[in-house]
Amino acid sequence: MAAADFAGSKRAIAYALCKHLSLDPDAVSSTSIEESDIVSLFSHIVKSSEDEIMKWVEFSSSFVGKDGEHHLLLGNLNQDLSQKSVLLGNGFKPSAADIVVFATVQVFMNHLGENELQKYPHVLRWTDYIQTVVDFGTTVRKINVAKSVFNPPSHPKKADKEDADPSSKKVVSGQKSVGKSDASVDSKKAAGEVNAPENKANPTPAKNNKPSGDKKKSQEKSAGKANEGVADKAPQKTAEKDSECNVSILNIQVGLIRKAWKHPSADSLLVEEIDLGDGNVRQVVSGLAKFFSPDDLVNRHVVLITNVKPGKLRDIMSAGLVLCASNKDHSVVEPLIPPEGAKLGERISFAGFDGKPEDVLNPKKKQLDKITPDLRTNENGIATYRGIPFTTSAGACRSSVPNADIK
Numbered sequence: 001m002a003a004a005d006f007a008g009s010k011r012a013i014a015y016a017l018c019k020h021l022s023l024d025p026d027a028v029s030s031t032s033i034e035e036s037d038i039v040s041l042f043s044h045i046v047k048s049s050e051d052e053i054m055k056w057v058e059f060s061s062s063f064v065g066k067d068g069e070h071h072l073l074l075g076n077l078n079q080d081l082s083q084k085s086v087l088l089g090n091g092f093k094p095s096a097a098d099i100v101v102f103a104t105v106q107v108f109m110n111h112l113g114e115n116e117l118q119k120y121p122h123v124l125r126w127t128d129y130i131q132t133v134v135d136f137g138t139t140v141r142k143i144n145v146a147k148s149v150f151n152p153p154s155h156p157k158k159a160d161k162e163d164a165d166p167s168s169k170k171v172v173s174g175q176k177s178v179g180k181s182d183a184s185v186d187s188k189k190a191a192g193e194v195n196a197p198e199n200k201a202n203p204t205p206a207k208n209n210k211p212s213g214d215k216k217k218s219q220e221k222s223a224g225k226a227n228e229g230v231a232d233k234a235p236q237k238t239a240e241k242d243s244e245c246n247v248s249i250l251n252i253q254v255g256l257i258r259k260a261w262k263h264p265s266a267d268s269l270l271v272e273e274i275d276l277g278d279g280n281v282r283q284v285v286s287g288l289a290k291f292f293s294p295d296d297l298v299n300r301h302v303v304l305i306t307n308v309k310p311g312k313l314r315d316i317m318s319a320g321l322v323l324c325a326s327n328k329d330h331s332v333v334e335p336l337i338p339p340e341g342a343k344l345g346e347r348i349s350f351a352g353f354d355g356k357p358e359d360v361l362n363p364k365k366k367q368l369d370k371i372t373p374d375l376r377t378n379e380n381g382i383a384t385y386r387g388i389p390f391t392t393s394a395g396a397c398r399s400s401v402p403n404a405d406i407k
Contacts, residue, residue: 010033011139012103012140014028014045017099019135021046023045028044038057039054039061042100048096053088053095057100059073063108078120081126086400087101094130098130099136106131121380122402129398247371247375248356250361250368250371251306251357253306253347254345254346255276255304256344259272263313268287268289269288269314271284274320274322277343288333288335302336303322303348303383303397308361309363324406325404327401339398375406376404378402380398380402382397
């Protein structure tokens with residue numbers, strides 16, 4: 001590709017940088033954009049010469065100028081992104097460097113086939129995140145990466161009750177039948193042995209109502225087998241109970257944060273007003289104040305559990321749980337991102353887990369504590385439950401934080 005193919009990149013860079021810095025994009029004239037190279041355009045808008053930022057600005061300039069080396073440079077970028085979510089910054093918020101590099105490489109990536117794109121998985125994850133959260137105006141053509149990552153990995157189908165129970169029930173039922181049959185036979189034998197010496201001429205007087213020795217043994221044998229059935233039933237019921245505690249009992253929905261403000265009495269908490277569509281708006285308290293300002297969250301699409309039991313957090317009512325990806329040391333926390341086009345209020349689905357959610361989760365059962373350890377993002381940032389993607393009608397939910405816990 002020649003430098004002329006990247007003409008729109010400078011317009012995208014100027015627009016997005018101005019939005020990023022809360023400047024008026026119209027303040028940068030078209031003439032200034034056309035006559036400047038990427039380095040001088042960036043310096044004109046950002047007024048920064050920090051080495052780390054300028055390194056990526058130079059990378060973008062080289063990407064435009066070095067025709068024939070795009071694959072090599074993209075490979076280097078892929079390696080650099082393998083251990084982080086964004087190029088610079090606090091781990092999840094795009095920086096000016098992310099804006100410049102994305103506006104440049106997306107032109108080349110839009111000319112690649114799906115097989116070629118898959119050679120750069122970390123770049124794909126990063127580009128999909130940047131194009132979702134950064135406003136580049138109308139000059140950027142979005143990269144379609146959904147098909148390359150939305151196919152669920154192979155996963156053993158969850159055994160339904162109907163599949164799992166009959167065999168175990170048959171075993172218990174069989175044991176019960178055997179117990180009854182043996183008891184019946186033994187009882188008959190015992191009865192035969194008692195009645196055998198009996199005759200009309202010399203009837204045996206009934207001394208008391210205690211069972212004979214043989215009959216007593218028969219009853220003990222019957223009772224033993226009955227107890228075995230009860231013993232087998234107990235672990236079966238426990239297994240059934242555990243199998244019911246999976247992600248299908250959660251009502252996980254797509255929402256849009258309409259308002260956000262600081263909690264009046266807790267520095268670490270924010271309060272959000274989240275729209276679930278059809279006039280369903282609820283208030284949720286989240287521990288995101290250390291990672292986002294209220295303005296960062298307004299108009300952001302999120303994924304939240306809506307059937308948690310409503311309750312007060314520091315005197316403020318909360319009726320939901322915003323799901324976030326978090327790295328190991330909890331220094332990077334970010335709400336999950338639904339795909340563009342996902343409908344407000346639609347329920348997240350998981351292949352193989354099609355059960356009906358509970359109306360309200362019971363805190364005493366600690367259901368969330370049992371389910372959340374299986375919620376994680378994979379190496380591509382896709383949100384999963386036991387490796388199965390969080391899926392909407394528009395594709396999978398994701399995060400810029402790969403291999404992260406979700407809570």
